[in-house]
Amino acid sequence: MDTAQRILDVAERLVQTQGFNGFSYADIAAELGITKASLHYHFATKAALGSALITRYGAEFGRALEEIDQSAVDAREKLRRYAGLYADVLRQHRMCLCGMLAADYTTLPAAMRSGVKEFFDLNESWLARIFDEGRKQGALRFRGPPLDSARLLLGSLEGAMLVARSYGDPERFTSAAQRLLAELSGRRKLAGRTDRAQR
Amino acid sequence: MDTAQRILDVAERLVQTQGFNGFSYADIAAELGITKASLHYHFATKAALGSALITRYGAEFGRALEEIDQSAVDAREKLRRYAGLYADVLRQHRMCLCGMLAADYTTLPAAMRSGVKEFFDLNESWLARIFDEGRKQGALRFRGPPLDSARLLLGSLEGAMLVARSYGDPERFTSAAQRLLAELSGRRKLAGRTDRAQR
DNA sequence: GTCTATAACGAGATAGAC
DNA sequence: GTCTATCTCGTTATAGAC
Numbered sequence: 001m002d003t004a005q006r007i008l009d010v011a012e013r014l015v016q017t018q019g020f021n022g023f024s025y026a027d028i029a030a031e032l033g034i035t036k037a038s039l040h041y042h043f044a045t046k047a048a049l050g051s052a053l054i055t056r057y058g059a060e061f062g063r064a065l066e067e068i069d070q071s072a073v074d075a076r077e078k079l080r081r082y083a084g085l086y087a088d089v090l091r092q093h094r095m096c097l098c099g100m101l102a103a104d105y106t107t108l109p110a111a112m113r114s115g116v117k118e119f120f121d122l123n124e125s126w127l128a129r130i131f132d133e134g135r136k137q138g139a140l141r142f143r144g145p146p147l148d149s150a151r152l153l154l155g156s157l158e159g160a161m162l163v164a165r166s167y168g169d170p171e172r173f174t175s176a177a178q179r180l181l182a183e184l185s186g187r188r189k190l191a192g193r194t195d196r197a198q199r
Numbered sequence: 200m201d202t203a204q205r206i207l208d209v210a211e212r213l214v215q216t217q218g219f220n221g222f223s224y225a226d227i228a229a230e231l232g233i234t235k236a237s238l239h240y241h242f243a244t245k246a247a248l249g250s251a252l253i254t255r256y257g258a259e260f261g262r263a264l265e266e267i268d269q270s271a272v273d274a275r276e277k278l279r280r281y282a283g284l285y286a287d288v289l290r291q292h293r294m295c296l297c298g299m300l301a302a303d304y305t306t307l308p309a310a311m312r313s314g315v316k317e318f319f320d321l322n323e324s325w326l327a328r329i330f331d332e333g334r335k336q337g338a339l340r341f342r343g344p345p346l347d348s349a350r351l352l353l354g355s356l357e358g359a360m361l362v363a364r365s366y367g368d369p370e371r372f373t374s375a376a377q378r379l380l381a382e383l384s385g386r387r388k389l390a391g392r393t394d395r396a397q398r
Numbered sequence: 399g400t401c402t403a404t405a406a407c408g409a410g411a412t413a414g415a416c
Numbered sequence: 417g418t419c420t421a422t423c424t425c426g427t428t429a430t431a432g433a434c
Contacts, residue, residue: 003417021220022306024409038418040411095302099358102365103294103302107221116365144378152359152375159298159358160351166301166315176351179343183382202399223427237400239429 004042006032012053016094020050020104020112047109050101054115057097058122061085065126075134076185079153082127083177086157090170099158124150134185141186149184156180203241205231211252215293219249219303219311246308249300253314256296257321260284264325274333275384278352281326282376285356289369298357323349333384340385348383355379 010031014023025036025046043049068081089096098119105113127150134140142149157177164172181187209230213222224235224245242248267280288295297318304312326349333339341348356376363371380386 018306019218019220019303021218022303025411026408034417035419036410037412037420041417044411046410099361100302102361103299104218104221105365107217113365120362120365143381148374148378151362151371152355152378155359155362155371155375156351156355156379157358158361159356160354162298162301162357162361163319163350163354166304166312166319172350172354175347176354179347179351180355182342224429225426233399234401235428236402236430240399243429245428 003032003034003038007039007042007049008053008056011049012057012097013092013094015050015053016089016097016100019100021107047112050109050112051115053097054101054112054119058115058119061119062122065122075130075137075139076181078130078134079127079181079185082130083157083181086161087170087174087177090161090164090173093165093168095161095165096158099161102158120154123154126150127153131184139185142184153180153184202231202233202237206238206241206248207252207255210248211256211296212291212293214249214252215288215296215299218299220306246311249308249311250314252296253300253311253318257314257318260318261321264321274329274336274338275380277329277333278326278380278384281329281352282356282380285360286369286373286376289360289363289372292364292367294360294364295357298360301357319353322353325349326352330383339383341383352379352383 007028010028011023014027025039029036029039039049043052064085065082068078071078071081073081086096098116101108101112101116102120105116108116124147128146131140131142131146131149135142135146157180160173160176160180164170164176206227209227210222213226224238228235228238238248242251263284264281267277270277270280272280285295297315300307300311300315301319304315307315323346327345330339330341330345330348334341334345356379359372359375359379363369363375
C-alpha cells in the first residue's frame with residue numbers, strides 16, 4: 001500500500017544483490033509497475049533514495065539488536081544470534097546493505113558515506129558492549145579491548161558473507177561464523193557437530 | 200610502453216577503488232590520453248577487459264604466494280606475509296580486486312564470475328596447505344580441518360579490508376589481521392605492542 | 399594502433415497534464 | 417500520486433579513414 005515503502009523494499013534488495021551502481025530507477029519502476037517519474041516523486045534523486053535506504057536499514061537493524069539484548073540470554077548466545085542476522089540475509093542471496101555499500105564507497109554521495117560509517121559504528125559499539133559485559137560476567141574470555149573484538153567480528157562476518165555469496169553457499173558463512181565465535185568467546189572446545197571434525 | 204598493460208593498470212585500479220560498474224571506458228581513455236575506440240582495439244568489450252584483469256591479477260598473486268613459500272620461513276611467518284599482501288593493497292586505498300568483484304558478482308558476465316571463484320580457490324588451497332604444513336611441523340595449532348581455517352582467514356581479511364577502507368584507516372585492518380593470525384595460529388599470548396593493550 | 403564520427407541505448411532527472 | 421513526454425548526458429560498441 002505505502003508506495004514509498006514498496007520502493008524502498010525493491011531498491012534495498014537491488015542494492016544488496018547488485019550494488020548501488022548495479023541497478024537503475026527503470027529496474028525498480030518495472031518491478032513495481034509504475035513509471036520512473038513516479039519514483040522521482042517519492043525520492044527526488046538516487047542519492048536521496050540511497051540515504052533513505054541506509055536510514056531504514058540502520059533503524060531496523062537497531063531494533064533487531066535491541067530484541068537480542070532483551071531476550072536476556074547470555075553474551076555468547078547474543079553473539080550467536082547476531083551472526084544469525086547475517087545468515088538470514090545471506091539465505092536471501094543478499095549481502096549486508098552497508099557491506100555492499102562499503103564496496104561502492106568511493107562512488108557514493110557524501111551523505112551515504114556517512115550513513116554507512118554510522119551503521120558500522122552502531123554495530124561496533126553494540127558488539128563492544130556485549131563483549132565487555134560478557135567478559136565481566138565471565139561468559140566470555142578474549143584478549144585485548146572489547147572494541148577490537150567487536151571490529152574483528154564485524155569485518156570477518158562481512159567478509160565471510162561476501163565470499164560465501166559468490167559461491168552461492170550459505171554453509172561457508174555459517175561454518176566460518178561458528179568458528180569465529182568459538183575463537184572470540186574463549187571457548188577451548190567447540191560445541192556441536194564440528195567437534196567431530198576436529199583432529 | 201605496452202598500451203595493453205597500461206590499460207590494465209588503470210582499469211585494475213578503477214575496479215579496485217570503484218567497482219566494475221563504477222567506471223567506464225571514458226575514464227580509462229581520459230587518464231591515458233587515448234580514445235575509447237583505441238581501448239576497444241585492445242579489449243573488444245568491457246567483459247573481455249574484466250576477464251583479462253582477473254587473469255593477470257591471479258597470476259601476479261600466485262607469483263607472490265610462490266615467493267612467500269620459497270622464502271622458506273615458518274608457517275606463522277608465511278601467514279603474516281600473506282596478510283601483508285592485503286595490507287599493501289589497502290595502503291593504496293584499494294580493495295582486493297576479487298573481493299570487490301565479489302560484491303559486483305551477480306552483475307558480472309559468466310567468465311568473470313568463474314575467474315573470481317578461481318582466485319578464491321587458489322587462495323584457499325594455498326592457505327590450506329600452509330595451515331596443514333604448519334600443524335604437521337608444530338609451528339601452528341588450530342582446531343578443525345586446514346581448509347576451514349583457510350576459508351575463515353580469507354573471508355575475514357577480505358571483510359576487514361572492506362570495512363577499513365570505508366574509514367580510510369589501514370590500521371583497522373592490520374589490527375584485525377594481527378589478532379586473527381594470533382587466534383588462528385594457536386598463539387596463547389600475543390606478541391608486540393598489542394600485548395600492553397590487554398586487560 | 400590510433401583516430402573521428404556516430405550509432406544505439408540506458409541513465410538520472412524535469413515539465414506539466416490528469 | 418501517477419502519468420506521458422522529453423531532455424541531457426553517459427554508456428558500450430562499431431565503421432572506416434589515417
